[in-house]
Amino acid sequence: MGSCPFCRAQTLPGDSICYSCGRVITGSSGMDGRVKGNFMRSSTRSAKKGVAPRHAMKSSKSRRGKKKRSRLNQLGLIALIAFIFFTPDARQFVLEKWAELQAFIMEGLAPSQVYPLSAEYTVVRSVDLWNNHSSQTTTLQESIPIPSDVTSNERGEFALMYEDGTEVDKSTIQEVISMELRLDGETITIPANGLPHKDKSEAIVTSKGNLVWWPDANPLDNPSTESNEMTDSDGCRHGPCVRVSFDIPADTHDTIDFAVTLEATSHTWWHSSKMDGKVEGKSEGTSVSRSGTFEDIENRRSGIYSNEFASSKKWYDRGGMDGWAVDGRQATAPTVYQTAANIMASLPDDLQDNAYAYARATFDWLNANIPYDGDAPGTARSGEQCLDAGIGDCDEQSNAFMSIMRIQGVPTWYVFGALADPQFDSWQGHAWAYIMLPMSDEWCEDNDVILSSCYVEASVDVVNRKWLVHTPTAYIDWIDNGDRDGERVGGYYKGGSSSGGDLDRVRTFYTEDYDVSKSTWTNKWLAEEF
Numbered sequence: 001m002g003s004c005p006f007c008r009a010q011t012l013p014g015d016s017i018c019y020s021c022g023r024v025i026t027g028s029s030g031m032d033g034r035v036k037g038n039f040m041r042s043s044t045r046s047a048k049k050g051v052a053p054r055h056a057m058k059s060s061k062s063r064r065g066k067k068k069r070s071r072l073n074q075l076g077l078i079a080l081i082a083f084i085f086f087t088p089d090a091r092q093f094v095l096e097k098w099a100e101l102q103a104f105i106m107e108g109l110a111p112s113q114v115y116p117l118s119a120e121y122t123v124v125r126s127v128d129l130w131n132n133h134s135s136q137t138t139t140l141q142e143s144i145p146i147p148s149d150v151t152s153n154e155r156g157e158f159a160l161m162y163e164d165g166t167e168v169d170k171s172t173i174q175e176v177i178s179m180e181l182r183l184d185g186e187t188i189t190i191p192a193n194g195l196p197h198k199d200k201s202e203a204i205v206t207s208k209g210n211l212v213w214w215p216d217a218n219p220l221d222n223p224s225t226e227s228n229e230m231t232d233s234d235g236c237r238h239g240p241c242v243r244v245s246f247d248i249p250a251d252t253h254d255t256i257d258f259a260v261t262l263e264a265t266s267h268t269w270w271h272s273s274k275m276d277g278k279v280e281g282k283s284e285g286t287s288v289s290r291s292g293t294f295e296d297i298e299n300r301r302s303g304i305y306s307n308e309f310a311s312s313k314k315w316y317d318r319g320g321m322d323g324w325a326v327d328g329r330q331a332t333a334p335t336v337y338q339t340a341a342n343i344m345a346s347l348p349d350d351l352q353d354n355a356y357a358y359a360r361a362t363f364d365w366l367n368a369n370i371p372y373d374g375d376a377p378g379t380a381r382s383g384e385q386c387l388d389a390g391i392g393d394c395d396e397q398s399n400a401f402m403s404i405m406r407i408q409g410v411p412t413w414y415v416f417g418a419l420a421d422p423q424f425d426s427w428q429g430h431a432w433a434y435i436m437l438p439m440s441d442e443w444c445e446d447n448d449v450i451l452s453s454c455y456v457e458a459s460v461d462v463v464n465r466k467w468l469v470h471t472p473t474a475y476i477d478w479i480d481n482g483d484r485d486g487e488r489v490g491g492y493y494k495g496g497s498s499s500g501g502d503l504d505r506v507r508t509f510y511t512e513d514y515d516v517s518k519s520t521w522t523n524k525w526l527a528e529e530f
Contacts, residue, residue, distance in 0.1 A: 111525045113464075115266060115422055117278060119472040120177075121514030122261040123418065123427065129255065130504040131248040138248045138501030144181070144258050145478045145492065146194045146214065146240040147417075150174040152267050152281055153457050154479065156301065159284050161453040171280055173267045173470045181242055182257040184208045194240040203245075211245040237491025238478055250501065259512060264472035266521065269437075269458035275469070276521035285468065286456045288530065291356030292438035294408050300455040305436040308482040309411035315402065316414075316486025318379065325382050325399045325486065328406035333384040336403045339365070343404065348530055355410055355437050357530055359460075362404045364527040366397055366462050380431075395431040397462045402433055411436040415459065416492055417477035418509040424473070424516065427509035432461040434479065465525045472516075475509075 002011045009020035017024050131138040152171040153159055159168040179190040184206040197216035198204070204212045215235045236243065248254050268275050271285035298306045309315075315326035327333040328340070343361050344352065351357040370386065376393035383403030386392035392400060402412040412435045419430035436457050444454035458468040478492055496505070 112522045113422065113525075114520050114522050115471040115473060116516045117472075117519045117521060118263065118265045119424070119514060119516045120261075120263045121424055121516075122259055122512040123420070123475050124510050124512050125258040125260070125418070125477075126508050126510065127256045127258075128253065128506045128508070129246070129248050130253050131250055131501045132504060133250050133501040135250050136501045137250060138498050138503045140244070140246045140248065140496055140498045140503065140505070142244040142246060142256060142496040143236045143238075143491070143494070144242040144244070144256075145236070145238060145416075146179065146190065146242060147174070147176055147260055147262070147475070147477055148193050148240070149176055150476050150479070152269070155304065155457060156453065158453065159281075161450045163448040163450060168284055171265070171267055173265050174476050175263045177261040177263060179258070179260050181212060181244070182259065183212075183244070183246070183255070184210060188212055190214060190242055194242070200234050200243070208247070210247060212242065214240070214242045237494075238488045239481065248501065248503065260475070261513075262475070264470075264475070266469070266471050268469040269456040270468035274524055274526060278519065278521050279469065284456075286356055286437050286439055286458075288351065288354060288356050288360070288528075290439050290443045291354050292440040292443075292454075293353040294355055294358075294410070295353070296438040296441065297355065297409060297411065297436070299441075299451055300436070300438045301452055305411040305455075305457075306409065309413045309436070310406065310409045312484050313406045315406070315484060316489045318382075318486070318490070322379055323382060325380065325489075326402045326406060326412075327382060327384055328403050333382075333403060335387045336384050336400070337407065339387055340404045340407045344408075351530055355408075358408055359405060359410060359435060359437060360467065360528050361530070362401060363460060363462060363467055366401060367465055367525075368527065370397055370400065372397075372463050394461075394463045398431055398433045401460065401462050405435065412460075413482070414480040414489055415476060415478075417475045419464070420473045420475070420509075420511065422473060424511040424514045427475075427511065429507065429509070430474065432459065432464075432466075432474075434458065435460050466523060469523065471523075 002013070002015075003009065004011055004018035004021060004023065004025060006023045006025075007018060007021040009018055011018060011025065015025065125144065127142060129138075129140060150173050152173055156170065157167075159170045161167050176192060179192075181188045181190060186206050188204055191214075194214040198213045199215055200211070200213050202213065206212070218235050218237060218239060234243070235241075242258065244256060246254070246256065266279050268279045268281045269285045271282055271287040271290060275282050275285075292300075297310065300306075313328035314324040314332075317324050324332070328336055330337040340362075343365055344358065347354070347357050347361060369390070371391055373389075373391040373393045373396070376396060380395035380399065381389060381392055383396075383399040383401075386396040386400040398414070402414075405412045412433050414431060415434050416431050417429075418427050420427045434457060436455055438455045439449070441451065443449075444451050456468070459470045459474075460467060461474070480489060483489065495507070498505070
């Protein structure tokens with residue numbers, strides 16, 4: 001007894017067709033019997049459903065062929081990848097494209113802040129005064145800084161100067177339009193830059209007998225002598241200011257408002273694809289590839305920056321236990337010193353003397369490791385104290401940044417003012433840093449730029465992640481003008497003094513009117529890889 005090769009049903013000797021599935025199993029004779037209907041018996045048992053054996057055999061061969069071709073394709077792909085990665089030029093090309101793709105993805109996912117390109121607004125510096133004493137009058141001696149126009153290179157006459165005498169004009173980033181002081185129901189107009197000056201002997205007397213003047217001299221520049229009786233109560237230690245002598249009767253509240261109307265513009269000193277091309281200054285900006293070395297700093301602007309803001313590793317002595325706010329000395333600021341060493345060690349060997357790379361790596365390190373302290377102490381922590389605490393507000397992180405810069409002789413100094421949100425709805429007092437960074441001799445010579453002018457004087461706001469950029473939301477009240485012991489900085493912080501009574505003094509800022517440009521740009525919060 002046999003079986004059908006198609007359905008595996010049992011067959012008898014001599015069967016030419018399968019009586020279960022009807023298929024011919026003996027060639028042409030079987031087909032003839034099928035046509036004539038020579039079915040001698042009923043279908044056999046044990047027929048099985050499914051693919052017939054010959055069909056299954058044929059299908060199996062087909063699948064094996066496909067698998068073989070698939071393996072060959074896989075081997076070919078592996079060989080291609082191996083060829084790419086073992087060919088130096090091809091491997092470098094692929095890796096560069098992959099890095100570009102990663103950077104593109106990271107930039108798209110990075111947090112950011114949108115700023116207007118320009119804005120015109122009135123910011124009011126308001127001082128609220130409460131005399132909590134039940135019977136005694138308090139006398140306040142208030143000192144209000146007079147802001148001035150600010151350019152993209154405050155200490156230089158131009159942005160760059162070429163060998164042929166051509167100059168690149170510097171930009172105005174803050175232009176003061178008007179200033180006025182409001183107190184006792186009166187409004188007093190303050191002239192631009194406080195000029196002409198008004199001495200205390202010529203002070204304006206309000207209806208309530210309070211005095212207002214804006215002096216010419218600074219007690220630091222004109223110490224008290226027999227011929228010059230000027231004291232701190234007459235002038236301002238930090239520079240141009242409005243002085244107010246104000247009496248607050250017992251158990252009363254009063255306010256002094258100083259309103260400044262100005263126009264401000266976004267400006268950058270950073271030459272990078274990450275910086276929006278709409279922001280002015282990018283073409284003259286610096287970068288890691290354009291940067292000079294630490295030694296180049298002394299050869300820019302006749303060494304003025306180096307002498308005034310980098311020759312000493314310490315800056316602004318608060319006295320007593322508070323000590324130096326900015327300190328890069330190993331003996332007195334070991335944490336600052338070690339942090340600077342770690343940052344330097346993180347740079348590639350060919351960037352160990354690159355001033356830009358060192359400054360930018362410090363900026364990124366602080367952003368990654370020192371969170372903002374919204375409840376900082378009344379007296380700002382020094383750079384050393386900020387790093388030890390692992391937290392800091394704007395003043396304190398600026399102290400840390402400048403301390404690390406001083407170790408390598410990179411000029412940095414204070415900027416004070418106030419910062420608004422991009423909608424100018426809310427303000428807070430603010431401090432940040434300015435920095436001087438040189439371009440390399442090679443870049444300057446290749447571009448025919450006179451070496452003395454080949455540098456940038458730029459803004460660095462660590463806590464707001466604004467690298468070498470100024471935004472219209474930053475109102476500049478006063479810029480440090482060089483004073484190693486910090487008498488002028490201390491004068492700015494002090495603000496005023498009082499005698500008698502029990503005075504509470506609270507300073508705030510708010511926007512009165514504003515007109516913001518519709519054009520905006522986005523500041524991406526991305527670290528820079530070296």
